[in-house]
Amino acid sequence: MESPQPQQQQPQGPKKRGRKPKPKDEKEQQQQQSAGKMKEGKKAQQPSVDEKYTQWKSLVPVLYDWLANHNLVWPSLSCRWGPQLEQATYKNRQRLYLSEQTDGSVPNTLVIANCEVVKPRVAAAEHISQFNEEARSPFVKKYKTIIHPGEVNRIRELPQNSKIVATHTDSPDVLIWDVETQANRHAVLGATHSHPDLILTGHQDNAEFALAMCPTEPYVLSGGKDKSVVLWSIQDHITTATDPTKSPGSGGSIIKQNKPGEGNNKAADGPSVGPRGVFCGHEDTVEDVTFCPSSAQEFCSVGDDSCLILWDARVGTSPAVKVEKAHNADLHCVDWNPHDDNLILTGSADHTVRLFDRRNLTSDGVGSPIYTFEGHNAAVLCVQWSPDKSSVFGSSAEDGLLNIWDYDKVGKKVEHAPRSPSAPAGLFFQHAGHRDKVVDFHWNASDPWTIVSVSDDCDSTGGGGTLQIWRMSDLIYRPEDEVLAELEKFKSHIVSCATKP
Numbered sequence: 001m002e003s004p005q006p007q008q009q010q011p012q013g014p015k016k017r018g019r020k021p022k023p024k025d026e027k028e029q030q031q032q033q034s035a036g037k038m039k040e041g042k043k044a045q046q047p048s049v050d051e052k053y054t055q056w057k058s059l060v061p062v063l064y065d066w067l068a069n070h071n072l073v074w075p076s077l078s079c080r081w082g083p084q085l086e087q088a089t090y091k092n093r094q095r096l097y098l099s100e101q102t103d104g105s106v107p108n109t110l111v112i113a114n115c116e117v118v119k120p121r122v123a124a125a126e127h128i129s130q131f132n133e134e135a136r137s138p139f140v141k142k143y144k145t146i147i148h149p150g151e152v153n154r155i156r157e158l159p160q161n162s163k164i165v166a167t168h169t170d171s172p173d174v175l176i177w178d179v180e181t182q183a184n185r186h187a188v189l190g191a192t193h194s195h196p197d198l199i200l201t202g203h204q205d206n207a208e209f210a211l212a213m214c215p216t217e218p219y220v221l222s223g224g225k226d227k228s229v230v231l232w233s234i235q236d237h238i239t240t241a242t243d244p245t246k247s248p249g250s251g252g253s254i255i256k257q258n259k260p261g262e263g264n265n266k267a268a269d270g271p272s273v274g275p276r277g278v279f280c281g282h283e284d285t286v287e288d289v290t291f292c293p294s295s296a297q298e299f300c301s302v303g304d305d306s307c308l309i310l311w312d313a314r315v316g317t318s319p320a321v322k323v324e325k326a327h328n329a330d331l332h333c334v335d336w337n338p339h340d341d342n343l344i345l346t347g348s349a350d351h352t353v354r355l356f357d358r359r360n361l362t363s364d365g366v367g368s369p370i371y372t373f374e375g376h377n378a379a380v381l382c383v384q385w386s387p388d389k390s391s392v393f394g395s396s397a398e399d400g401l402l403n404i405w406d407y408d409k410v411g412k413k414v415e416h417a418p419r420s421p422s423a424p425a426g427l428f429f430q431h432a433g434h435r436d437k438v439v440d441f442h443w444n445a446s447d448p449w450t451i452v453s454v455s456d457d458c459d460s461t462g463g464g465g466t467l468q469i470w471r472m473s474d475l476i477y478r479p480e481d482e483v484l485a486e487l488e489k490f491k492s493h494i495v496s497c498a499t500k501p
Contacts, residue, residue: 012262020276031300044199057431061125066118067470068128069433070137072454074100074464077439078155079454080238081114082179083162084446092117094446097179098454100187107187108151110167110194112144112179117447120474130148139469144184146177149193152212158234165219168211172203176234194444198237201228202275210289210301215338218295219276223286229279231313237273281309281319287331293338301329302346308367310358326367327354333383339390343370343460347380353395354408371410375403377423383435387445392477394451396438404429404472429476433468448475 060067082095096115102108116139131137150169158164163180176198185194203224210223220236284304292298297313298320308326309319327348337343344356353376354369362368378398386392391408410426436457442448450471457466475483 005371008233008325043203050435053435054061055349057129058224060129060292060433061356063429063471063473063476064128065120065288065471066128066450067131067132067433067468068118068137068139069133069135070140070467070469071132071134072098072100072464072467074102075456076111076454076465076467077101077151077153077456078466079440079452080155080157080165080442081162081444081446081452082165083156090119090122090425092119092447092468094444095143095162095179096452097155097157099148099155099167100464101151102438106189107147107191107193108169109187110148110152110155110177110184111142111178112146114141114143115139115452115469117390117444117450117469119447120471133466137467137469140467144182145187146179146194147184147185147187147191149175149196153208156211156213156252158213159215160218164234166200166211166213168208168222170206170208172201172205172207172224172226174200174207174211174220176200176220197271198234199272200230200232200275201272202232202278203228210286212289212291212299214291214296215293219291219296221289221291223282223289223301223303225285227280227282227284227286227303229282229286229289229299229309229311230277231276231299232273233276234273236276237271238261277313277317279311279313279317279319281311281322282307284330288333290334290336292336292341294341300334300336300344302334304330306331306348308334308346308356308361310361321358321361321366323356323361324365326356326369327352329379332379332381335383335385335393337385337390339385345383345385345393345395347383347395347397349379351376351378351380353380353383353393353405371407371426373403373405373424373426375405375430377428378400378437382440384441384443386449387443388448389477394443396440396441396453398437400432400434400436400438400455400457402431402434402438402441402451429472431468431470433470434466447471449474 020077030293078099080097082097084092084094086093094115094117095436096113098111100109101109105406118434141341152167152170156166165177165179167175175196178197182194203226205226207222207224212221220232223229280302282305285299286303289301300310302308306327310321312320326346327350329349331346331348335345342357342359344358346354353373355371356369376397376399380395381396382396384394392406394402394404396402405426406428407426434455434457436455438453439456441451441453452469454467455465
């Protein structure tokens with residue numbers, strides 16, 4: 001039996017979000033030239049890093065409990081935590097998924113790494129501040145390389161089994177990988193790509209970014225340039241594969257069972273599965289999707305049509321609720337609160353993050369958010385709720401910042417919340433360790449308040465970008481009364497030591 005071949009990639013123009021090897025459009029080149037002229041006078045004072053980064057680095061021992069800086073050989077457009085492998089006294093070992101987006105001299109890859117995550121209050125302050133921006137981190141070791149058919153735009157792990165991951169590339173298909181059983185490959189020019197364990201078909205045009213895995217069932221959700229949202233169940237493949245008496249369409253299974261020589265560019269008998277449903281309602285490219293945490297049948301999507309759409313697969317393939325003008329520009333990202341399924345976050349090219357309550361999504365026919373968070377000065381690329389506290393979330397943007405917000409700090413009556421340009425309401429931590437757009441980040445569900453983030457800052461780092469794993473000091477997020485009580489204990493200890501003969 002031959003291995004499956006993903007559907008042939010369809011040529012497209014330059015994509016959004018700054019793919020490094022791709023040509024930049026004329027408008028972006030003009031903006032960069034203009035920015036370069038503005039910075040020209042500052043180069044004498046900051047030959048390698050800008051002023052904000054230098055200031056940030058000087059504060060690392062104060063702001064962080066732990067930080068690891070890893071200079072990448074090639075840019076990675078996604079980063080995700082995998083399963084925790086081992087717990088030890090001072091650190092835990094955990095899988096980390098990232099990618100290598102190359103210039104064509106070697107193949108594109110999906111990388112499985114082992115990461116040593118230092119436990120809280122273990123790392124010495126002087127150690128975490130003394131890192132070389134051009135060096136690899138000793139805490140991140142490559143474990144396995146999968147040669148990916150095309151560059152990896154997005155990685156998502158299956159919550160029920162985080163050894164199973166889905167990837168998006170520049171094609172209509174979603175690729176499913178069992179990263180533990182896949183062979184470790186040597187990525188050299190001319191090497192054939194690894195074969196995915198399953199191919200999810202159903203899009204009519206490239207699906208590059210919008211990708212989600214369901215927290216309650218083995219379901220996969222995707223959005224693409226065909227303006228549609230597509231839903232699959234990985235179980236459909238397993239059910240049909242283990243029961244040859246079932247045919248496509250029986251018992252809810254719609255596995256494609258091609259005969260040799262048949263199928264749309266698939267190898268003979270290649271494992272592929274068709275969709276449970278194709279949902280239409282967007283008028284432009286779908287940029288992101290996410291499941292409702294408490295229901296495998298409910299999900300939402302955002303797109304370049306400035307719309308937020310809620311779907312319910314139980315009632316059909318048309319929008320359950322469509323929010324027009326959810327933002328004043330393209331929407332890039334969305335996340336559903338895992339602690340309160342009424343709350344949905346969206347991020348946009350209008351530089352803002354908005355919080356919606358699904359019980360009251362619109363007013364006068366347009367989006368009516370509970371609150372608009374304004375702390376970025378460029379397009380927001382990624383938003384994600386914290387697994388550790390229900391009111392906390394992060395947002396990353398093209399301005400190189402990863403902001404951590406607490407909605408509870410805004411106040412319940414948000415219309416009366418204080419607004420200050422220097423301290424946006426709700427913003428309580430700003431990670432400024434990246435020197436260009438932060439394309440992805442992921443909270444660690446196994447190690448509280450620990451985040452991995454990745455940026456495309458090849459020009460300033462002398463490499464392929466920067467991966468950082470970090471945890472802010474617990475003095476920043478712990479309740480104020482706890483912190484004050486601990487400081488009092490510390491002060492009393494100092495006094496008692498000072499008074500001893």
